[in-house]
Amino acid sequence: MPHDHHHEEHEALVIEDEAGNIEAQIIVDALQEVLIRKGLLTAHEVTAAIAKLESPGIHLGAKIVAKAWTDPAYKQRLLQDGRAAVQELEIPVTEARIIVVENTATRHNLITCTLCSCYPRSILGQPPSWYISKAYRARSVREPRRILAEFGLDLPRDVQLDVHDSNADMRYLVLPEPPAALHLRTPEDLEAMITRDHLIGVARDVA
Amino acid sequence: MMRFAVGDHVRVLALGKKGHVRIPHYIRHQTGRVVNYCGTYLNPEDLAIGKTGGKAVDLYRVAFAQTTLWPDADHALHDRLIIEIYDHWLAPIEDTRHAP
Incomplete structure (x- = not known):
């Protein structure tokens, strides 16, 4: 036959x-x-x-962010050369380069990988399944504000949204804005407030 | 020697290459602005087929206005898409009207 x-x-x-x-x-x-x-x-x-x-995971990302919030010189190094600054904290980074993008009152950052599932794995571990989904990969570039709304974040239109497609050799981490009363909080408290979603950019306010 | 500096306006080429190409279709033919030089990296188009002896190529991060990439979608005027483009996929442009 x-x-x-x-x-x-x-x-x-x-x-x-x-x-x-x-x-x-x-x-x-x-x-x-x-x-x-x-x-x-x-x-x-x-x-x-x-x-x-x-074994890597959100706890490592939270440690980096808390350090940046409380140590301005470290924050500058982190924004300048993410990989070197992350390694300062004895986190072994296997990615070629880490680019840290800073949220401000007027700017928000969102990370995606439209071609596959590139993610700073040596720092954050494995990406969540939605990050790998075709729906997120396609919609995060085409209609990112709607994606954010579905995650519960209504980004004001006067806040500029930068979407970073990690399509090639860079890997990205979002540095969220610090919470209020930063100086009253211990590093452990700060780390506990930081979620994976903050570091991808589908969440914004740390509170 | 780098071909582009931060702030330069560039157009993404549509090279029509097959195989492990890291430049997605949605960004081809689009014009944007170089925001960052990333250094040199081995070309993934070669690496994917086991060619590790190739020349390292310059990699740039390029920003595009979301309103020009997806005119039908809901974007704020200042929203940007930033993506990494290898040197051989970029052409210089003089016309800056559509870049962010």
Whole structure:
């Protein structure tokens, strides 16, 4: 029987880069099984690699921001050379360059990666699933103010919105505006107030 | 030697290249303004096919007025889109009317 190839039907099976990417999961599982059976890899090595990928997180980003809020000289270094300033805090950065973009009373920054899921992973860990979704990737550049509204942020129109597409070699972090009564708060309090959404820019006020 | 300085007006080319191209379609043919020079990086179009010995290329961050990128969408006049463009995808322009 000749192979009757219906291209469209195959296409429909591919669920690309969404959380339920079943096809890729099957391939990865099969590959891992073969590598383990051949003695090229152990299950322990796999879980250790995953743990390493997942060990950075929002706590590191919060530490950077709190430091910048309370140390003006550090903030200047952070804005000038994000990678070097982050490394000062003994956070090992694997990205080529980190660009820190500062929110002000008149400017807000939003980070996206329209082509895939570029994200400062060595600092923040893995991106949230919505960041990887095609909907966010397409709409964050086309209608970012609507995206922000859906996250509960009605950005006043006199605040300039800069959307940063991390399409190539740079990785970005948003430096939010500090909360009121900054000097009355401990670094631990400040760090606890900073969320991942602030560092991506889908949230603005830290309170 | 860098071809562009911060503030220069540039147009993104549509090179029609295949493969691992990092310049999305929505930004091709658009005119913007260089806001930042990022240094030199190996060309991802080469790296993706295992060519690691290529020449490093200049990378710039370029800002575009959102109102010109997406005229039908709801943007404030001063809103910008900033994206990284490799040197070989950029052309200089004299006409500055559409740049932010």
